[in-house]
Amino acid sequence: MSGSHGDLFGEIGKLVLAANSGAAIDLDAKSEELAQRYDKLGLSGDVIARTIARSIGAIGFSMAMVSNGDTRRGEAGTKDGAPPPADDLMQGASKLFPSGVRLAVLS
Numbered sequence: 001m002s003g004s005h006g007d008l009f010g011e012i013g014k015l016v017l018a019a020n021s022g023a024a025i026d027l028d029a030k031s032e033e034l035a036q037r038y039d040k041l042g043l044s045g046d047v048i049a050r051t052i053a054r055s056i057g058a059i060g061f062s063m064a065m066v067s068n069g070d071t072r073r074g075e076a077g078t079k080d081g082a083p084p085p086a087d088d089l090m091q092g093a094s095k096l097f098p099s100g101v102r103l104a105v106l107s
Contacts, residue, residue: 008034008048012055030052
Protein backbone atom coordinates (compact mmCIF):
# COMPACT_ATOMS: atom_id res chain seq x y z
CA MET A 1 0.00 0.00 0.00
CA SER A 2 1.50 3.31 -1.05
CA GLY A 3 -0.50 5.50 1.35
CA SER A 4 -1.84 7.66 -1.46
CA HIS A 5 -5.09 9.60 -1.63
CA GLY A 6 -6.38 6.88 -3.96
CA ASP A 7 -5.66 4.20 -1.35
CA LEU A 8 -7.50 6.22 1.31
CA PHE A 9 -10.46 6.85 -0.97
CA GLY A 10 -10.59 3.12 -1.74
CA GLU A 11 -10.81 2.33 1.97
CA ILE A 12 -13.48 4.98 2.46
CA GLY A 13 -15.42 3.45 -0.43
CA LYS A 14 -15.33 0.04 1.26
CA LEU A 15 -16.62 1.60 4.51
CA VAL A 16 -19.43 3.34 2.64
CA LEU A 17 -20.50 0.09 0.97
CA ALA A 18 -20.40 -1.71 4.32
CA ALA A 19 -22.50 1.01 6.00
CA ASN A 20 -25.06 0.93 3.22
CA SER A 21 -25.25 -2.84 3.66
CA GLY A 22 -26.10 -2.33 7.34
CA ALA A 23 -22.69 -2.85 8.96
CA ALA A 24 -22.03 -0.91 12.17
CA ILE A 25 -19.15 1.55 11.91
CA ASP A 26 -17.49 3.41 14.76
CA LEU A 27 -16.96 6.58 12.77
CA ASP A 28 -14.68 8.33 15.28
CA ALA A 29 -12.42 5.33 15.85
CA LYS A 30 -12.19 4.39 12.17
CA SER A 31 -11.51 7.99 11.13
CA GLU A 32 -8.71 8.33 13.68
CA GLU A 33 -7.24 5.01 12.57
CA LEU A 34 -7.23 6.12 8.93
CA ALA A 35 -5.75 9.51 9.85
CA GLN A 36 -2.88 7.76 11.64
CA ARG A 37 -2.30 5.23 8.86
CA TYR A 38 -2.37 7.95 6.19
CA ASP A 39 -0.61 10.61 8.28
CA LYS A 40 1.60 11.64 5.34
CA LEU A 41 -1.50 13.03 3.60
CA GLY A 42 -2.05 15.57 6.40
CA LEU A 43 -5.74 14.84 6.88
CA SER A 44 -7.21 14.91 10.39
CA GLY A 45 -9.62 12.36 11.76
CA ASP A 46 -12.36 15.01 11.66
CA VAL A 47 -11.85 15.63 7.95
CA ILE A 48 -11.90 11.91 7.22
CA ALA A 49 -15.03 11.45 9.37
CA ARG A 50 -16.84 14.19 7.44
CA THR A 51 -15.76 12.60 4.16
CA ILE A 52 -17.10 9.21 5.20
CA ALA A 53 -20.38 10.67 6.48
CA ARG A 54 -20.94 12.74 3.33
CA SER A 55 -20.14 9.77 1.12
CA ILE A 56 -22.63 7.59 2.98
CA GLY A 57 -25.22 10.35 2.63
CA ALA A 58 -24.58 10.76 -1.08
CA ILE A 59 -24.86 7.03 -1.74
CA GLY A 60 -28.01 6.81 0.37
CA PHE A 61 -29.52 9.75 -1.51
CA SER A 62 -28.68 8.22 -4.89
CA MET A 63 -30.09 4.85 -3.87
CA ALA A 64 -33.29 6.51 -2.65
CA MET A 65 -33.70 8.36 -5.94
CA VAL A 66 -33.32 5.16 -7.91
CA SER A 67 -35.69 3.21 -5.64
CA ASN A 68 -38.25 6.03 -5.88
CA GLY A 69 -38.18 5.76 -9.68
CA ASP A 70 -36.57 9.16 -10.21
CA THR A 71 -35.49 9.13 -13.84
CA ARG A 72 -34.63 12.80 -14.26
CA ARG A 73 -30.91 11.99 -14.41
CA GLY A 74 -29.66 15.36 -13.29
CA GLU A 75 -32.44 17.60 -14.55
CA ALA A 76 -33.49 20.20 -12.01
CA GLY A 77 -37.10 20.17 -10.92
CA THR A 78 -40.03 18.76 -12.81
CA LYS A 79 -40.40 18.33 -16.56
CA ASP A 80 -41.27 22.01 -17.01
CA GLY A 81 -38.17 23.03 -15.00
CA ALA A 82 -40.04 24.01 -11.83
CA PRO A 83 -38.85 22.52 -8.55
CA PRO A 84 -40.89 19.58 -7.27
CA PRO A 85 -43.48 20.29 -4.56
CA ALA A 86 -42.11 20.36 -1.01
CA ASP A 87 -44.39 17.48 0.01
CA ASP A 88 -42.80 15.29 -2.67
CA LEU A 89 -39.33 16.19 -1.41
CA MET A 90 -40.22 15.41 2.20
CA GLN A 91 -41.78 12.08 1.23
CA GLY A 92 -38.64 11.10 -0.66
CA ALA A 93 -36.38 12.30 2.16
CA SER A 94 -38.12 10.02 4.63
CA LYS A 95 -36.82 7.06 2.63
CA LEU A 96 -33.21 8.23 2.40
CA PHE A 97 -31.92 6.56 5.51
CA PRO A 98 -34.05 3.57 6.42
CA SER A 99 -31.16 2.02 8.33
CA GLY A 100 -30.58 3.14 11.92
CA VAL A 101 -26.91 2.36 11.35
CA ARG A 102 -26.66 5.00 8.67
CA LEU A 103 -28.42 7.54 10.87
CA ALA A 104 -26.07 6.78 13.74
CA VAL A 105 -23.02 7.23 11.52
CA LEU A 106 -24.23 10.57 10.21
CA SER A 107 -25.18 12.04 13.59
